[in-house]
Amino acid sequence: MLNPSPETDVVRIESLSFAYDTRPILHEVSLRIPRGKVVAIMGASGCGKTTLLRMIGGSIRPTAGVARVFGVDTTQLDTAGLYRMRRRMGMLFQFGALFTDMSVYDNVAFALREHTALPESAIRDLVLMKLDAVGLRGVAHAMPSSLSGGMARRVALARTVALDPALIMYDEPFAGLDPISLGVIARLIRRLNDALGATSIIVTHDVEESLQIVDYIYFVSGGRIIAEGTAEAVRASGVPYVRQFVRGETDGPVPFHYPAADYWSDLAVPKAA
C-alpha cells in the first residue's frame, strides 16, 4: 500500500474534473503520489491520462477540484507562480520534443543557461554528467535529427533531469521504441528516480515494462480511476477491465466493436433466410 501519511505526498489530487467544451474527459478523480515513489497512470488511449498529467503540470486548468503539487494548489497559481513551481519539475514528452535547432549539448544545457548563472565551464561538466548518465556523452555535439528514436528519448531524459527536479513526469515514455531502447528507458526512469531522490509519474499503456519498475499503479478508464494497487495486486486483479488490459485481450469490458447500427441492416445484401 501507499504510505498512509499525506504530508509526504508530492502530488495530491482531489475530486478533479475536466471537460473540453461540453465533452467530459475526467470525472471527480482523486489520487496521491507519495515522495520517492514511481507511480504509473495507466489506461487506453484517449482515457484522459495525459490530460491528468498536464493538469499536474499546470498547463490545463480543471473545471472543478484541487490539484496540489508540493503542497500548493496549482489551480490557483498565476503564470509566474506556475513557472516557479515548474523549476522543480521535469517532463519528458511523448516523442522527446528536443529543440531541433540546437545540438544535443545545447538541448541539455538549455534549462541550466536559462535558470542559473553558472559559468559555461560548470554547465559543460553538468551537461556531460547528465549525458553520461543516459549513456550518450558520445553524441553531445550531434543534432537531434541525426539520432534514433530511442537515443532522442534518452537525450530528452537527460534534458528533463538537468536541473535535478523533485518531480519527474513521463508522457508515454515507451511509445514507438524497439524492445532494447524500451528496456533501457524503463531502467533509466527507475535509476534516475532513486539516484535523484525524486518522485516520478509515468503515464503509459505499456503494461509489462511498467509493472517491472513502478511502485504503484492507477488505472483510468472513461475519465475515472477504476482500480489501483501495486504491480502484484494489478497482476492478480479481478476487475474485468484491468484483467483485459493487463492480458491484452481483444474483447471484454472494452468491446472489439465500436457501437454501430445493426450489421445486417447496414449491408446492402439481404440476409439469407
Add this chain to the structure above:
Amino acid sequence: MNAIRHTLTQLGNAVTRRLTRLGVASRFFIYLLWHSGTAFQRFRLTIREVYFAGVLSLIIILVSGLFVGMVLGLQGYDTLQRYGSSEALGVLVALSLVRELGPVVAGLLFASRAGSAITAEIGLMKATEQISAMEMMAVDPIARVVAPRFWAGVISMPLLAALFSAMGIFGGYLVGVQLIGVDPGAFWSQMQAAVDIRQDVMNGVIKSVVFGIAVTWIAVFEGYDAPPTAEGVSGATTRTVVTGSLAILALDFMLTALMFTGGNAK
C-alpha cells in the same frame, strides 16, 4: 425568409470570428512587446534570427532589385525619350524605387521568403511539443522564441528594402547609362537634385519599418496560433503570405496617402 436569416447568421459569424481573431492577435502583440526584454538583453538570440530572416533573404532581394531596376531603366527611357527628357531617367528610377517599389516589393518578397519560414518553424515547434516543453521548463516561449524572431524581422526589413533600392538604382544605371547611353552625369546629378532625404528616403524607410512590423507580427502570430497538425501548419504558412501581402498593399496605400498628398506635399 429562412434563407436570408441563415445567410445573415453566417455573415455575422464570419465577421465575429475574424474580429475575435484580430483581438487575440492584438493581445498577443501587446504581450510580445511587453516580454521583449530577452530579445535585447540577450541580443545574440536576435542576431541569430537576423541571419535566418535577413541574410538568407539577400539573394532573392538583390536579384529582384537588380531586375526591377533594369526593367524600370528600359520602360522609363522608352517613355521619357518621347518627351525629350531621357536625362531624367535617374530621377524616375530612384524615386520609384525609394518611395514605392523598394519597400513594397521587398516587403512582399520578405513575406513569402522569411515570413513563411518563421510561421512554419514556430508552427512545427508547436506541433512537435517543443513550445510545450519550453513552457514546462519554466521558460516563456513568447520571450525566448517569438520575440527574437519578431525583432529580427523588424530590423531586417528596412535593411533589405534599402538594399533592394540600391540594387535597383544600379540596375537602372546599367541599362540606362551603360546599355542605352544616357549621359551618366545627368543621370546621377538629376537624381541627387530631385531625391529629398526627408520627403523621399525617410518616408521609404518609415514604410519599410511599418511593413516589417506588420509582416513579422502576422508571421509569428500565425505560427504560434497554428493548429498543431501538418494541415494546420501548412494553412498557417499560406495565411502568412496572403494576409502579409494584403496588409502591405493596404498599408502602402494608407501611408502614401498620408505622406505624399495634402499638407505634406512639396
